[in-house]
Amino acid sequence: MLSLTEKKVLQTAEKGSGGEKKVLVVDNNPVMLSFMNNLLVKHGYQVTTAEDGVTVLKILETTTPDIIIMDLIMPNINGEKLCRMIRRMPRMKNTRVVILSAVAAEYKTNLVDLGANACIAKGPFNKMSQRVIETLDKLESSSAYDFKDEVVGLEETNSRDIVKELLFVKKHLEVVLSSISEGIFEITSEARIVYANPTAISIVGIAEEQLLASHILDLFHEIDRGRVDNLVNNISGITQNTNDDSFRLINGKEVSLNVLPIHDVEKKSVLIINDISDRRRLEIELRQAHKIEAIGTLAGGIAHDFNNLLMGIQGYTSLILFDMNTNHPYYDKLRRIEEQVRSGAELTKQLLGFARGGRYEVKVVDMNEIIDKTSIMFGRTKKEISIHRMLDENLWAVDVDRGQIEQVLLNLYVNAWQAMPNGGSLYLETANIVIDKGYVKPYSVKVGRYVKISVTDTGVGMDEKTRERVFDPFFTTKEMGRGTGLGLASTYGIIKGHKGMINVYSEKGNGTTFTVYLPASKKEVIKEETVPIDIMKGEGTILLVDDEDIILDVSCELLEMLGYKVYMANGGRDAIELYKEKMSEIDLVILDMIMPGMGGGETFDFLKSMNHDVKVILSSGYSINGKAKEIMDRGCRAFIQKPFQINDLSDKIRKVLD
Ligand SMILES: Nc1ncnc2c1ncn2[C@@H]1O[C@H](COP(=O)(O)OP(=O)(O)OP(=O)(O)O)[C@@H](O)[C@H]1O
Ligand SMILES: [Mg+2]
Missing domain, CATH: 3.30.450.20 (PAS domain)
Incomplete structure (x- = not known):
């Protein structure tokens, strides 16, 4: 038997108030769905039903309903979220959303905010049918139905504490999950x-x-x-x-x-x-840093001893060559020895690079100028590659050790050239860049202004395995005798030593880009003219301090040949005794940095306490972690790296004395 109201509903249905409007009903309760389907079809609506939010999203991909009637509490995507999502779809802007809920009395969310157009409380079926049809009619008749968060049919339901509690737990979980x-x-x-x-x-x-x-x-x-x-x-x-x-x-x-x-x-x-992307990157960085530190310590020690050895060979060769006629039968052979010493010194320079010990003379320089100079020189001997420079004219200056940065560039050029055996292009680019928090996170550098230098080649490129290991000391893919695998390890060490960073981008067969970032300087570039150095004789008295006899002997002879009077001191204490005695006579001190007992730094401080204006040239085969720079900053006039050439030595002395 049909109740009175239901009969009434049926009569209206015959009138077809739905007017073929498309309605989508969402409810996880199948009984509810079939009830709603019958009701709405009778009223002339075209009805589609869905049991959950996922199905709704699928349906909405192909249709745009005029009305969506949905439950609030549903498994997977709940009504609240579904409503918000629908409101974010521009296509759905005219779709009316009606909430039909059993928890309307307890639900404390502002439904207007959700974007709902009406809310009906679920109740006894006969009453509810009436409410649904009335609400749909109301939504139909006025285009601007003024929904004020009121729930239709609330008088038939009572607020239940258990539901309130469950809803509260749900809210609580939502807050936790979203934070x-x-x-x-x-x-x-x-x-x-x-x-x-x-x-x-x-x-x-x-x-x-x-x-x-x-x-x-x-x-x-x-x-x-x-x-x-x-x-x-x-x-x-x-x-x-x-x-x-x-x-x-x-x-x-x-x-x-x-x-x-x-x-x-x-x-x-x-x-x-x-x-875990950032963590992974940091782990790789850290592992790299540890590896380089360990080998660096070893390399630094070797470099120190090795440079002293080379100094002896270099010095005596220079002494023999100094007054030797160029057509002497041994002249060419001795020149060869000098060349070998120079390659040996290059090798120790690379070792020092990743031991981060070579940052001695830090000056404010213009990277464009260094790139211009080094690449032009490099290009002269490598005609098979074309070099393109794209340098930012307003590039910020950087504080760097010029020799080291030249070494970095040269390592990158040589690698690029070796990667292009059949010729190709080398692109050199500079730009100013501000590194912010987001970018810097995985790297251990500070935020701020940087100068970016990229070196790109069109060569063979690298696969992932090679790319991951390029900065490893002694990693090389080159045949025996061609590569030592020190180039990039040293480059990495030098850039780290300058508080910068370096990274690589490469694909097999598609070339390679190395990008270097160096902190921008706060100062302006000081232009320095570099003139080819000739041997310059001079006069004056020099106190020579070193702990190795052979260095003392050979340096003493070199200095005397240049016209200077020399006092020799074996170690710091000796030097101080001698200086006390001959202070008025001594014009310059050449001081070794690493000595047993009293080292170069301490000796320098003593000398300075005796004579504030003492002129000192620091010399060393190796310095650990910027120690040389510290001493330099305390007032040393110059630094000379062992093994030194006689013209280099004569030039540094003249510059300090004149
Ligand atoms: N531009 C590049 N294109 C392709 N591969 C490169 C490039 N630069 C470096 N590599 C790869 O990285 C490896 C390590 O380079 P690195 O400069 O450290 O050592 P090397 O060039 O092999 O030897 P060394 O520089 O000591 O003479 C190279 O052997 C090569 O496989
Ligand atoms: Mg190399």
């Missing part, structure tokens, strides 16, 4: 996403409306899909932690995964993802 730093997904047994918290959304970088209902595997890089699939389909139903493993997302980020089965009837799971 934690882990990304959380909830997925169905078919691995479709039905929930994603804000962190998850930001990690994958895909809008929520696209994310929900999509397949979880689609978020991952092809190569990792198999592994992810195994995890989410884990039959044993136990929690799977992969914190030590990483999975790559399609947006390139690396994440760790935890899969927790919910054990509900629908066999859903929760997926926790953590962005």
Whole structure:
């Protein structure tokens, strides 16, 4: 038997108040769905039904309903979220959304804010039918139906404490989920996403409306899909932690995964993802730094002894060559020895580079000028490659050790040239750049102004395996005798020593770019003319301080040959005794930095306490972590790197004395 109201409803249906309008009804209760379907069809509406939010999103891909009637509490995507999402779709702007809920009396969310157009409380079917039709009519008749958050039919329901409590718990969980730093997904047994918290959304970088209902595997890089699939389909139903493993997302980020089965009837799971890209990069950086530090200490020690040895060979060769006629039968052979010493010194320079010990003479320089000079010189001998310079005219200055930075550039040029055996192009580019927090995070450099230098070649490029190891000391892919694998290790050390950073971009077969960032200077460039150095004789008295007899002997002879009177001191204490005695006579002190007992730094401070204007040239084969620079900053006039050439020595002395 039909009740009176139902009869009335049927009569209206015959009139067809629905006017063929498209209605989508969403409710997880099948009884409710079939009831609503019957009711609305009778009233002339075209009805589609859906049991959950995921299905709704699928339907909305192809249709735009005039009206959507939805429940608030539903599994997977709930009514509130669904409503917000619909309101974000421009296509749905004329669609009326009606909330039909059993918890309307307890739900404390502002429905107007959600974008709903009406709200009806679920109640006894006969009364509810009436309310639904009336509300739809009302929405129909006025284009600007003024919805003020009132719930229709509330008088038939009573607020229930248990529902209030459950809703409160739900709210509480929502706040927690949206504020934690882990990304959380909830997925169905078919691995479709039905929930994603804000962190998850930001990690994958895909809008929520696209994310929900999509397949979880689609978020991952092809190569990792198999592994992810195994995890989410884990039959044993136990929690799977992969914190030590990483999975790559399609947006390139690396994440760790935890899969927790919910054990509900629908066999859903929760997926926790953590962005570990930064951590990975830091780990690699740190490992690199440790490796370089360890080998650097060793290399520094070797370089020191080796440079002293070379100094002896270089010195005596210079002495013999000094007054030797060029057509003497040994002249060419001795020149050869000098050349060999120079290559030996180049090698120790590379070693010093990654021992970070070679930053002695820091000056304010213009990188454009250094790049111009070095690349023109380099290009002269390498006709098969064409060099293109794109240098920023307003480039900021940098504080660098010129010799070291030239070495960096040369290492990069030589590598580029070797990567282009059949010729190609070398692009050199400079630019000013401000590095901000976001960029700098994975690297250990400060934020601020930097000068960026990139060196790009069109050569053979590198595969990933090579790229990961290029900065490793002694890593080379070149045949025996051609490469030592020190070039980039040294380059890396030098750039780190300058508080800068270097990175590489390369693909096999597609060339390579090395990018160097150096902190910009606060000062202006001081122009310095570099004239080719001739041997310049002079006069005056020099106190020579070193702990090695052979260095003392050979340097003493070199200095005497240049016309100077020399006092020799074996070590710091000796030097101070001698200086006390002959202070008035001594014009200049050449002081070795690393000596047993009283070292160069301490000796310098003593000398300075005796005579504030003492002129000192610091000399060394090696300096640890900017120690030379510290002493230089305390008032040394110049630095000379062992092994030195006689013309270099004569030039430095004249510059200090004149
Ligand atoms: N521009 C480049 N193109 C392709 N591969 C490069 C490039 N630069 C470096 N590499 C790769 O990195 C490796 C290490 O370079 P690195 O300069 O440290 O050593 P090397 O050139 O082999 O030897 P060395 O510089 O000591 O003579 C090279 O062997 C090469 O495989
Ligand atoms: Mg190299």
